[in-house]
Amino acid sequence: MILEVNELTQLFPKKQGAASDQIQLGSVMTDSRKTAKQSLFVPIVGENFDAHDFLGDAIKQGAVATLWQEDQPLPKLTPTDFPVFFVEDTTKALQQLASYYLKKVDPVVVGVTGSNGKTTTKDLAASVLQVKYKTHKTAGNFNNHIGLPLTVLAMDPETEAVVLEMGMDRAGEISVLSKLAEPSYAIITNIGESHIENLGSREGIAGAKLEITEGLSEEGALILDGDEPLLQEQNSKNWTVTCGFGDELDYQAEILQLTDESSTFKVGEQSFELPMAGKHNVKNATYVIALAERLGLSPQEIQQGFQQLQMSAMRFEKHEGHKGSLIINDAYNASPTSMKAIIEVVSQLTSKSRKVLILGDMFELGEQSEKLHQSVADAIDEKIHAVYTIGEYSKTISDAVDKQYPSIETHHFTEKQTLSHHVRKNLTADTVVLIKASRGMKLEELLENLVD
Template sequence: MILEVVELSKLYPNSKGASKDSIRIESVMTDSRKEAKQSLFVPIVGESFDAHRFIGDAIKHGAVAAVWQKDIEVPALVPTDFPLFFVDDTTKALQDVADYYLKKVDPVIVGVTGSNGKTTTKDLVAAVLSTRFRTHKTAGNFNNHIGLPLTILSMDPETEACVLEMGMDRAGEISVLSNLAEPDHAIITNIGESHIENLGSREAIAKAKLEITEGLSRTGSLILDGDEPLLEHKKQEEGTISCGFGDDCDYQAVIESSSDNDTTFRVGASTYTLPMAGKHNVKNATFVIALAERLGLTKEQIQNGFGRIQMSAMRFEKHEGPEGSLIINDAYNASPTSMKAIIEVIKDLTSKTQKVLVLGDMFELGDQSEMLHRSVADAIDESISAVFTIGAHAKQISDAARAEYPDMETKHFEEKKALSHHVRSLLTADTVVLIKASRGMKLEELLTDLVD
């Protein structure tokens, strides 16, 4: 990010200090404990905290200007020449500065949302577009009303393509993000059960995901899951591109072969190899192909991009365990749809025959939680050697697996330490362990015992 303080005075004329000076701003600071030279301090106000009181620390750690909620008194410790811009709401101000900067840089903007797969798809989009454009993407989980503007404001001024992941847990949230980003192209990966506790039904989730179209350019494209009945009504609309495995999809994927580490598939007359396992990842790649062709990339550029993907942490993250075992950490998040999908991947692995599932609670499923946890067992079959669960609701999975396959080793644990010790005792050179749960379960902590 590169702005000058004087540019902010155009957005916020109510100011004090050297607000009209050409002071260089290179970053945004929301955490006053971290060093951020030449930064704009944005003190976020939450339900139980107010960062305005840390203005002294912010200045000490590199802030050269700040936005300031106008009904809060400015401490005497703030130098008289320190630029302050007075606003009604600092979070809204953060979004406004991001909007200004995004329009100033003017990259191609791609918005990505969906119940599952949006982070993988975002990573794939960025990898492919980077073969032709200077590309910036959402880092980590910076995909909400604060994270998305911070992602934009961390963008290099020479950026040509910006890939923005858009998350939500309630209706109306993607609307805010879409209207801020105004994407040229939007992708909806799928409609699952995530956040059904807040939204009530998959139909309501689909409606919330479609909010991404509110800021979509009139000449842009909506790329969506063509196999999802809840999105069927959008498929015939102008500018919509459907992707999936069905015959009526605009971009139909046909898997030709797969291994533990890659999948070869065909779309139309072109064949691609994706360095990832899993049918769901092929669909994610198909979204990317549709987008890339729309932006004029060649088949060679697309394939080259697939080869350079850098996955976000805790997404099918492979670790070598004791005795040459394989530990797969996919504990970043989980829903019934994503948990079933990755179990299918584990079932298809050919390098290991002893397949152990370590599954934890999936959150925000509301009064459907027990039923949806139990449904995960539908993806389990005789190729799975053991199922171990932990959490208040995950016991439904191991119970259902035990009922269907009495000879399978299944057990529910109350503590992570006991769980990891038991799993470690089973590890051999022929064992693969999947770790999967919602973020709040922090199942990646098991790696301390399971990875040498």
């Protein structure tokens, strides 16, 4: 971020101190425990904390100005010349500042949402676009009403394209993000079951994801899963681009070969190789091909972008495990749809013959939690050798597998340590272990015992 303090007076006229000075702002600080020289301190008010208590610490860490909620008293020791901009709500002011900065930098804006695959699609899109454009993307899980503005404000002023992941857990949240970002291109990867507890049904989830169109520019395009019936009413709209495997889609993928390390497929007459396993990732790639073509990239440039892909952490993250085993950590998050998809990938792996699943609870499924957990068992057959579960609801998965396939070893654990010791002692050079659950289960902690 490159701004000057005096620019903020256009947005926040109520001020004190040297607010009209040309003081350089290089970043935004929300955590006063971290050093950030020449930063703007934005104290966020949460359910259990209020960062207004830490202005002094923020100044020591490098803050040179602050947004300040006007109903909060300023600390008495605040320097009289320290620039303070008074606002009604610091979170909304942060969003307002991000919107201003986005318009100032003026990159092509790509918004990505969906129940599953949005982080993979974001990473793919950024990797491809950076072949031709200076590209910025959402880091980690900075995809909500605070994280997205921070992502925008972290942009280099020379950025030509920005890929913004948009997450939510209830209706109305993506609307806020879309209106802030005003994307030129919006991607909806799929409609799953995540957050069904708050949204009631897959129809409700689809409606919440479609909020991404509320800020979409009139000349923009909505790129979506053409195989999803809940999105098909969008197909008649001029801005809609359909992708997937079905007939009569704008971008129809045909699988040519799936291996442990890559996926080869065709879209139209053009072949591509993706350095990722899994049919679901091929569909994610079709969204990116549709996007890239609209931004003037050639098939060769798109392929170059695929080859230089760098994935976010804990997404099909491979580790060499004890005794030469393969441990796949996909513990960042989970829903029934994503869990089934990755089980299918592991089932098809040829490099290891003994396949072990460690599956934990999936959150925010509400009254349908037991049924949706049990549905995961539909993706498991005798290609899998062992299924270990941990958590409150995941036991329904191992119970269902045990009932249908008695030859598969199943066991439900209540403690991670007991689970990891059991798995470790049975590891061989021919074993692959998948770890998958919702973020709150923190199953990546198992790696400590499984990876030497």
